[in-house]
Amino acid sequence: MKVIKAIYNFIVGDMIILIGVVITALLLALIDAVNVLAPLRAISGVILIVAVLAVLTATLMREAMGKR
Amino acid sequence: MQWAVLTAAFLASAVEFVEAFTIVLVVGVTINWRSALAGAFAAAATLALIVATLGVALVRYVPIDILRLAVGIILILFGLKWLKKAILRYSGLKALHDEEAIFEETRAELRARGENIAPRFEPFGVALSYKAVLLEGLEVAFIVITFGSSSATSTCNTTCGIGSAAIGAAIAGILVILAGAIIKAPLTKIPENTLKFIVGVMLTSFGTFWGGEGFGISWPFSDAFIPVLIVIYLLASFILVMLLRQSKQRRIAEANVDQPAVTTPEQEVLH
Numbered sequence: 121m122k123v124i125k126a127i128y129n130f131i132v133g134d135m136i137i138l139i140g141v142v143i144t145a146l147l148l149a150l151i152d153a154v155n156v157l158a159p160l161r162a163i164s165g166v167i168l169i170v171a172v173l174a175v176l177t178a179t180l181m182r183e184a185m186g187k188r
Numbered sequence: 189m190q191w192a193v194l195t196a197a198f199l200a201s202a203v204e205f206v207e208a209f210t211i212v213l214v215v216g217v218t219i220n221w222r223s224a225l226a227g228a229f230a231a232a233a234t235l236a237l238i239v240a241t242l243g244v245a246l247v248r249y250v251p252i253d254i255l256r257l258a259v260g261i262i263l264i265l266f267g268l269k270w271l272k273k274a275i276l277r278y279s280g281l282k283a284l285h286d287e288e289a290i291f292e293e294t295r296a297e298l299r300a301r302g303e304n305i306a307p308r309f310e311p312f313g314v315a316l317s318y319k320a321v322l323l324e325g326l327e328v329a330f331i332v333i334t335f336g337s338s339s340a341t342s343t344c345n346t347t348c349g350i351g352s353a354a355i356g357a358a359i360a361g362i363l364v365i366l367a368g369a370i371i372k373a374p375l376t377k378i379p380e381n382t383l384k385f386i387v388g389v390m391l392t393s394f395g396t397f398w399g400g401e402g403f404g405i406s407w408p409f410s411d412a413f414i415p416v417l418i419v420i421y422l423l424a425s426f427i428l429v430m431l432l433r434q435s436k437q438r439r440i441a442e443a444n445v446d447q448p449a450v451t452t453p454e455q456e457v458l459h
Contacts, residue, residue, distance in 0.1 A: 132265040134272065141264055148403040165405045169417070172264060172396055173424050179272050184281060184432055 136182060140175030144168065193336060193349055197356035200331045203411045205364040207394065208324035212317050213368050214387045219313030226309060227317025234318075235325040252330060257402025259323045263395030266316065271388030275425055277381050279432030316391075323398070332357050389425060393417040 132138045144167075151157045151164055160167070208228075216224035242249055276282035336350030397414050400407060407413035 131262065132269055134269060137265060137268045137272070141261060141268070145261055145399075145403075148405075152404050161404075164403060165400055165407060168396055168400050168403070168405065169420060172268070172392060173421075176268055176271060176275075176392075176424070177428065179268070180275060180428055180432060183272070183276055184435055 134179055136179040137175055140171070140178065144171035144175070147171070191352075193352045194356035197331055197336070197353035198360045199356075201328045201357035202360035202364060204324045204327045204331070205361050207411070207414070208321045209364050209368045210390060211320035211394065213371075214383070214390060215313045215317045218383045218387050219310045219316075220308060222308065223310040223313030224317045227314040227319075228321045230314070231318045231321035231325060234322055235329065238326070239329050252326065253402050253404070255323060255326065255402075256398045259319050260395045260397070260399025260402050262319065263391045264399055265395075266312075267388050267391030267393075267395050269388075270384050271392055271421075271425060274381055274385035274388050275429055275432065278385065278429045280436055281432060320394075328357050328361075385425070389418055389421045392421050 128138070132141075148164055148168060151160045151167070212224050212228050215227065273282065332350060332353040336353035393414055396417055397407060397411075409416075
């Protein structure tokens with residue numbers, strides 16, 4: 121458990137960032153693998169950029185709210 | 189010698205070397221050079237081992253897309269972590285502090301007392317530098333092997349083609365390292381939080397680019413899209429800093445309004 125926590129703290133140390141990036145990766149993997157979602161492949165890059173910005177905004181908002 | 193292959197390999201490799209060197213440079217300037225160089229040399233050794241073992245078969249056996257995806261996701265995680273801290277510091281929600289200055293101060297104190305401290309290895313810096321150099325180094329190896337082997341002609345066989353491409357890549361590597369050594373000194377004068385902010389933006393941009401490529405995204409203008417990503421993340425970060433600053437000022441103003449004004453008896457008499 122200590123090892124997992126150490127790795128988590130070393131790589132990211134923030135649950136919102138970790139979960140956000142994992143969900144984004146899963147979403148992009150789905151878009152890449154599932155044929156029904158093929159029309160979305162053209163905007164995969166935009167989805168990735170928007171998702172990264174959304175994750176950053178979410179974690180910053182949580183910090184800002186926490187300071188209240 | 190095939191000049192066309194040499195030139196093509198030089199140009200393509202230069203782009204990859206610049207990408208790897210950017211990360212080694214920012215790790216060196218923000219964390220320390222010992223960690224940055226340790227990571228870079230370890231990656232070069234790993235790369236040499238992989239190339240020596242697999243040789244031309246490297247192109248067939250190393251899944252570059254999976255490697256790009258893994259490195260990309262880890263870089264996004266690292267990048268967002270740094271960017272978050274730097275934005276919080278700029279917006280005043282987190283105290284600005286200079287870890288390097290504290291380290292230098294401690295080292296100066298110890299030196300003054302005639303003691304020596306062991307040089308620090310930061311695992312974070314070593315890992316970042318290692319991953320970037322390994323990934324980009326593999327890409328250079330791919331370029332050399334694919335350009336070299338596909339350009340075999342009657343006058344120049346595969347070995348000759350790979351040799352020409354390797355010379356082109358080596359020249360690119362030397363030139364990028366020389367250029368980096370020149371800009372290293374001015375970079376050390378930038379404040380710590382600014383550098384961490386820049387590093388955060390760079391890591392997130394490179395991570396988005398490589399991660400996207402791993403998912404099969406073909407970015408417009410290929411590698412030239414990286415500066416576009418940097419601009420997008422820089423602009424977004426500036427907007428976030430402004431929003432957080434405004435939110436902080438609003439809260440301070442609200443707190444001041446909520447607090448009853450304390451007046452002294454003298455002020456009451458004046459009123």
